[in-house]
Amino acid sequence: MEKILLITDSASDINKDFIKKNNIKLLPFKITFKDMEYEDGIDINSKMLYEMLPNEIPKTSLPSIDRLSDILEKGIKEGYTHAIIVTISNQFSGTYNSVRLFCDNFQGLKIHVFDSLSLTMAEGAIITESVELIKAGKSFEQIVNVLPKIRDNTEVFFTIDTLEYLKKGGRIGKVAGTVGEILNLKPIITIDKKGAFQAIFKVRGVKQSISKLTSIAKSKLEMSKCKVWILSGDAKEKALTLYESIRHLPNLIECKIEGEICPALGINTGKGLVGFVVETID
Secondary structure, three states: OOOEEEEEEHHHOOOHHHHHHOOOEEEOOEEEEOOEEEEEOOOEOHHHHHHHOOOOOOEEEOOOHHHHHHHHHHHHHOOOOEEEEEEOOOOOOOHHHHHHHHHHOOOOOEEEEEEOOOOHHHHHHHHHHHHHHHHOOOOHHHHHHHHHHHHHOEEEEEEOOOOHHHHHOOOOOHHHHHHHHHOOEEEEEEEOOOOOEEEEEEEEHHHHHHHHHHHHHHHHHHHOEEEEEEEEOOOHHHHHHHHHHHOOOOOEEEEEEEEEOOHHHHHHHOOOOEEEEEEEEO
């Protein structure tokens, strides 16, 4: 009988209670600041990270392969026969390639490594749906075959207070950053099909950016039933405003404020991110 182990990295931003309840294993990114190394979400949280940013930009490195090896070895002892590992987009990190290379040579479990081509709860949604599929009795092969569809049905949209950190991290052009800050333009950013950031709108100020995000959510819900997760980078008031503007829309299966941006992602976005992940349900 199959027993499937689910593993993801800390960029998935999945609720810790959900992780614990469903025995999901987490691979934390490593964050280095002033010669000190932290594990994302374990000995550094978002509040600590945002306090660091004005002084020096911390550096991130890949999750530990030794930790992954330990998780898999322990999984074998616990009776797991298969593992599904979902990672952050290969456009933002070498995690997918590193994990895949290791798993290609790992013996004892049948492993599928899947590139989410995204991040935060767009990555996390693939894991949460996998949990439901396991509970429904779906086989490893059936789940693996449906992962691309879940990925294609899931999108992320967000805005940030400043382009400074995306610019410093090489995630956005310097000219775009300078012009945006001068004009107080807030970009609405998504992830394209290749798994990279793409600015799709520019609006002036916080109020208009939340209005535009609401409009995008409404357009998605007009076409299909959806699940929505509200994202926040230490921006609770803005997240609540966005939540209130979305939660009564028709075709909404569920809407949760449940995507607190992890430190490893916060390094590139800075404090103040607000947005949402939407999953279309066929």
